[in-house]
Amino acid sequence: LSIIAILVLPTIIIRRQSQQLKLIVELKAAELAALKSKNAKDEFLANMSHELRTPLNALIGFGKLLGNTSLDAQQKEYVDIIKSSGFNLLHIVNDVLDLSKIEAGKLTVANRPFNLYDLFEKIEKMFSATISEKGLYYRYNIDEHIPQYVIGDPDRLQQVFINLISNAIKFTVDGGIDVSAGIVWTDEEQKYYKLSFTIRDSGVGIPKDKIATIFERFEQLEHGTQRQHG
Numbered sequence: 001l002s003i004i005a006i007l008v009l010p011t012i013i014i015r016r017q018s019q020q021l022k023l024i025v026e027l028k029a030a031e032l033a034a035l036k037s038k039n040a041k042d043e044f045l046a047n048m049s050h051e052l053r054t055p056l057n058a059l060i061g062f063g064k065l066l067g068n069t070s071l072d073a074q075q076k077e078y079v080d081i082i083k084s085s086g087f088n089l090l091h092i093v094n095d096v097l098d099l100s101k102i103e104a105g106k107l108t109v110a111n112r113p114f115n116l117y118d119l120f121e122k123i124e125k126m127f128s129a130t131i132s133e134k135g136l137y138y139r140y141n142i143d144e145h146i147p148q149y150v151i152g153d154p155d156r157l158q159q160v161f162i163n164l165i166s167n168a169i170k171f172t173v174d175g176g177i178d179v180s181a182g183i184v185w186t187d188e189e190q191k192y193y194k195l196s197f198t199i200r201d202s203g204v205g206i207p208k209d210k211i212a213t214i215f216e217r218f219e220q221l222e223h224g225t226q227r228q229h230g
Contacts, residue, residue, distance in 0.1 A: 049096045056093065060086040081125050088126075088162060091155050110153040116181065117148050123161050123179075130169055137176030143183050146195065161199070168201035175202025 063083040071079065120140050131138045161179070168177045177199065184194040206214060 045096050049093050052093045053090065056086060056090050060090065077125065081128075084122055085126060088155075088158060092159060109156060111151055112153075113149050113151050114154040115148055116146065116150050117142060119154055119158060120179070120181070123158065123165065126162070127165060127169065131176070134169065134172070136169065136172060136174075138179075139176070140179040142181045145183055145186075146181060146193065150193065150195075157197075161197070164199045168199055168203065171205075172201045172203035177201045 060083060063079055063086060067076065067079045067083065120142060124138060124140060127138060165177060165179065178201075180198045180200075182196045182198070184196050186193050
């Protein structure tokens with residue numbers, strides 16, 4: 001039995017080592033394939049954002065030139081909306097390049113003063129044409145205790161508003177959209193405000209059995225809803 005054990009044990013050890021070596025080789029191959037895939041994705045995003053940025057800069061530039069010509073008040077307002085929407089889209093295109101930062105949890109958020117009331121007015125004007133076409137109402141309300149100027153990242157905040165309000169308009173047939181800003185708590189000594197922003201619409205809403213999945217990537221409702229609302 002001792003002789004048999006002496007003969008069998010090395011065989012088992014050698015077999016396990018060979019299996020481990022094979023597994024290491026497979027893991028290295030998988031890691032290399034994942035790295036190639038990531039590099040290809042990063043290169044695609046860089047090229048795509050560059051191609052999009054070129055015509056966007058032209059639109060914004062000609063919008064500025066058009067704004068310097070003699071326009072009436074309504075035309076000037078429309079040009080300002082076009083420029084604002086162009087800059088917002090440019091920010092989104094730039095954010096595409098930040099995708100790797102988002103995945104790594106290293107996305108930076110600006111911390112600068114901005115006029116919250118002006119931001120709400122600008123967003124309302126941005127959606128005014130679409131709201132009128134669908135015959136909806138659009139109302140916004142800011143708590144009177146919120147200062148006019150706050151410190152934060154207006155571009156990120158505007159991007160979130162645009163995404164949520166666009167969805168609200170898209171899935172609302174009758175009624176309209178209410179946008180509000182309120183105060184959760186304040187620290188008067190430090191002048192800190194924790195604000196809450198709410199977008200509420202009178203549309204179809206999200207079914208209860210789908211609420212748990214709204215934070216999943218690329219999650220959508222059934223195809224019937226897509227055909228109805230686009």
